[in-house]
Amino acid sequence: MRKTLLTLLISVVLASGCTQTVETPALLPLPSQVSSHTSTYTLRDGYGIDCQDAKLNFIADYTSRMIHDLTGVSSSPDGKAEVRLTLTSDSLQSEGYRLRIGRKGIDIEAASPAGIFYGVQTLRQLLPRQEEASPSCTLHGIDIQDSPRFGWRGLHLDVSRHFFTVDEIKRFIDVMAMYKFNRFHWHLTDDQGWRIEIRSHPELTRLGAWREGIGFPENEKLAFPTEDVHPYGGFYTQEQIRDVVAYAAERMIEILPEIDLPGHSTAAIHALPELFCRPDKRLAVWMHGGVSEGVMCAGRESTYAILEDILGEVCALFPFEYIHLGGDEAPKKGWEKCPQCQARIRAEGLANENELQAYFMHRLEKFVNSRGKRMIGWDEIMEGGLSPTATVMSWRGVLPGLEAARGGNDVVMTPGSYLYLNHPQSYNRVTNTSEGILSLKRVYGFDPAPEADLTPEARAHILGVQACQWSECTPNEQILYYKEYPRAIAVAEMGWTAQTDRNWEDFQARLKRHLGLLSLYGIPYGAPSRELQIALVPDAAGKPCIRISAETDEPIHYTLDGSEPTQESPVYEGPVAVSGDCTVRAQIFADAPACPAEQTIHFHKALCKPVSYALPYSTNHDGGGDFAMTDGCFEKWQGFEKQDADFTLDLGRPTTIDSIRTRWMYDISDWVLRPREVTFSISEDGKSFTELLRRKLVNPEGQYDKGVEEVSCPVGGRPVRFIRVEARSEKVNPAWHSSAGAPCWIFIDEVVVE
Structure with a gap:
């Protein structure tokens, strides 16, 4: 049987027969309401698709090709309308739909073309898959009513570290569409390459889109196949970008372009040295990862003129209401020494370099606003003063997003410890490493808008969720899909399905039955994590x-x-x-x-005793959860981001103890600092506490050291039931830190009671 490539999906190798045993369909993401019934419908060659609105013509053709690719059954323009796509003005949400399969055919109703399209994606998973061409196929009766939890359901792809072609981008979008994603975050610029044609400054692609070689030797260590070429790179012409934007729009996906500013700009500075605080110092396009000194000068007026040229062209290319301006990981050391930046600080009445970055971002936000766009940026844009109209993409944990939402700013949740899919999802048998594993279960368990942490008003500012794929160690399409799936399906369900309806065991069971569809389309998905x-x-x-x-x-x-x-x-x-x-x-x-x-x-007298928290620990670094302080395990660190620690152990009854000991990890370059002060108090009734110890700790200025500091004190054989531990945090990195003002952490792994 001849196969067409449905919307450029990778390849089709069909499996299993047409007639199947009736069972609950394994739908992903899980719909809101599903009701199976005993009726059946037989789809035959020559059936027709009815869509009375011209807005649905593409979707009708898409549906016809999808059905043919999966079942071999062909439609006819003159056939009886047995598949009906209908726009309705009733109470369905804008992206919601109703799908019914009954004796008279297949009906999909929605209030918008997007809803119709999502109903078609659900139909894809209900179709039987046939090895050989057949004139008919039988489907089981079902009624589905469905709508998404969030309006922002996104995937991100970094094309700077490693370049992906237009066809590869389209395939990525095709697979996104299968799982009802509606936002593609296209990370177009970084230190390692500028990937978008800017006609007013052709040097950006003539020079900035290419580097000496493929670089990133860690890929060889990971046994990822790479083909080194000299020079390495590429970019998208404006015609190609318009083509991809139109392609995505047909599949109900908006494209969010990112021009990363003012940091991560080495490639741009290589092409246009006048963007740098030191234009006499020529920076090479990077061939490795990390945080570079390639930060644009925020003092020169010419910087803003060039960026307005660039952003003006970007705004014209992308119809989506948002444009991403980065704002992350911009070291300020160069600004401290730059006469123009210091003059700008004085002229604008700014307090420091953090406020200078806020000025930089606010000024560019006003420009994109003038072009009818809204700015979104990584959560560093909160430092130095957050614009009330900016949208925050929270990547350094959940807390920045929660703070922004409570303050009235819109937020997209993408915390790295849950949603950075560039981290491996399973043990690498080639390299025998499990470093940095982000398991499918951990991804699925994340809740972007926890009810316990947000008022209804603040929760309304959580636009949705997005997973990111940074490509330092994603050198080709095969590795991309191996990392992305099936974890991206967990993200899709996170964004679509109500939190109260999500269940890990149920998702896992549905996914096992669903993986054949990924294999059918030749998607090389990753193996389940075998991490113990x-x-x-x-x-x-x-x-x-x-x-x-x-x-x-x-x-x-x-x-x-x-x-x-x-x-x-x-x-x-x-x-x-x-x-x-x-x-x-x-x-x-x-x-x-x-x-x-x-x-x-390690056994001790507080082992497995309950702990009550006056201030919550970070869900990004929970150390094992509520029993982390009493589980007998060292080196499983529980973290507190930008806040103090305050918790109490209950030994259950008065217990004679001799000592209390805690361990505090610090890694200054990674924003984990010693607490300013640690206090131990004890009580027999949980109400009246006696302070035993108050010890000050110091993070020496200029020292980027790391280690573990122990804080302990004798108790002297006294009867104790309750032990309270308090630790005062610096909350933000000190002024001398390279990331001054950024939220910092305190980490503790155990309270040992002996």
């Missing part, structure tokens, strides 16, 4: 037990004495009771050995 998690948890009686978990259902072998597990070691079947210090090691052996896990458990 070892935790100490209390049983129903409060006694300590070892819990070992993984995303896969493969057998897990373990030992408790620190010896290396073998296939003869016990198989984990449920929580294992322990009564003293132990070192747990676990491993999966199916197919090939997976990454082993090891955790030493």
